Amino acid sequence: MLTVSNYHYIREDFTSQYPSIFGLTPESFKRQLIELQKIGKFISPKELLENTDEIVNSKQNYLLVTFDDGLREQFEIAKPILDDLKIEAMYFVNSINFIEKQVSLVHKIHLIRSQVSPEDLMSNFLKSTFKSKFELPEIDKKKAIEHYNFDDVSSAHLKYCLNFKLTINELSIAMNDLFNVYFDSKETVNNLYMTEEYLKILAQENQLGSHTHSHLALGLLDVDTIGTELKKTKEYLEKITQTKIEMLSYPYGNEASYAFPVPDIAKKVGYKLGFTMERGKNNGCEDKLLLKRFDCNDLVTGKNYKNSL
Numbered sequence: 228m229l230t231v232s233n234y235h236y237i238r239e240d241f242t243s244q245y246p247s248i249f250g251l252t253p254e255s256f257k258r259q260l261i262e263l264q265k266i267g268k269f270i271s272p273k274e275l276l277e278n279t280d281e282i283v284n285s286k287q288n289y290l291l292v293t294f295d296d297g298l299r300e301q302f303e304i305a306k307p308i309l310d311d312l313k314i315e316a317m318y319f320v321n322s323i324n325f326i327e328k329q330v331s332l333v334h335k336i337h338l339i340r341s342q343v344s345p346e347d348l349m350s351n352f353l354k355s356t357f358k359s360k361f362e363l364p365e366i367d368k369k370k371a372i373e374h375y376n377f378d379d380v381s382s383a384h385l386k387y388c389l390n391f392k393l394t395i396n397e398l399s400i401a402m403n404d405l406f407n408v409y410f411d412s413k414e415t416v417n418n419l420y421m422t423e424e425y426l427k428i429l430a431q432e433n434q435l436g437s438h439t440h441s442h443l444a445l446g447l448l449d450v451d452t453i454g455t456e457l458k459k460t461k462e463y464l465e466k467i468t469q470t471k472i473e474m475l476s477y478p479y480g481n482e483a484s485y486a487f488p489v490p491d492i493a494k495k496v497g498y499k500l501g502f503t504m505e506r507g508k509n510n511g512c513e514d515k516l517l518l519k520r521f522d523c524n525d526l527v528t529g530k531n532y533k534n535s536l
């Protein structure tokens with residue numbers, strides 16, 4: 228069987244004015260790897276690609292580390308820790324950060340929310356062209372609080388508007404405008420994402436994969452756009468690294484991100500393995516384009532860890 232642990236941000240300091248970026252410190256990352264080592268055997272992405280059936284059908288608990296989003300800190304902070312422990316991992320990157328030198332919408336949202344309070348964001352949007360989407364009737368306010376029951380009331384209202392009231396295009400326009408007020412796009416791209424040099428090193432070590440071009444939920448897109456999102460990254464990475472890119476992780480990883488016909492298109496485009504964020508171990512029953520992963524918080528030492536896993 229195969230247990231996959233997925234990571235995003237790995238940094239020393241998560242303090243910000245308004246907490247919106249979450250992840251592991253290098254110490255907690257290392258601690259988790261050492262604990263995982265006690266309950267399974269880490270394999271490299273190459274071993275998995277070459278012996279997928281054998282690995283998922285085996286009684287032995289094989290482990291794989293993956294990273295989504297192509298963040299610079301994954302290469303600069305997490306990789307040296309993994310190298311020390313002789314563990315290889317898979318790094319899934321979005322090509323929009325390299326080809327178009329743009330910050331992914333998901334990161335714009337994280338960054339804006341780290342600098343601006345939910346109240347200020349709300350009043351800002353209430354003055355924008357999307358004003359009507361942010362004027363929540365009482366019934367929606369109630370739904371928002373029920374849905375986001377871990378958040379304070381202002382955050383719950385805001386998240387509900389952003390995620391359930393705006394279309395993806397509206398969200399993108401609203402966030403772009405605001406992002407440019409607070410951040411320099413070029414500087415953010417340089418600070419937040421890996422360099423092409425890093426991509427080449429990872430590819431030489433068979434540790435590079437695709438997280439699609441622009442970090443959209445693929446299952447919500449039309450067939451042509453799904454194809455473009457999957458192809459663009461593969462072609463770009465193959466061209467600059469002169470290697471084959473055959474592994475993919477679906478942005479967000481929930482059902483909306485891999486619904487039919489997404490895995491079929493991924494296969495046609497040439498991907499051999501695809502990773503979702505559906506929680507669970509892989510034991511041979513699953514489609515190879517729909518492998519399960521855990522968020523690192525779900526596994527041993529993680530904040531949502533339950534001993535039953």
Ligand SMILES: [Zn+2]
Pocket residue numbers: 295296438442478479
């Ligand atoms: Zn992602």
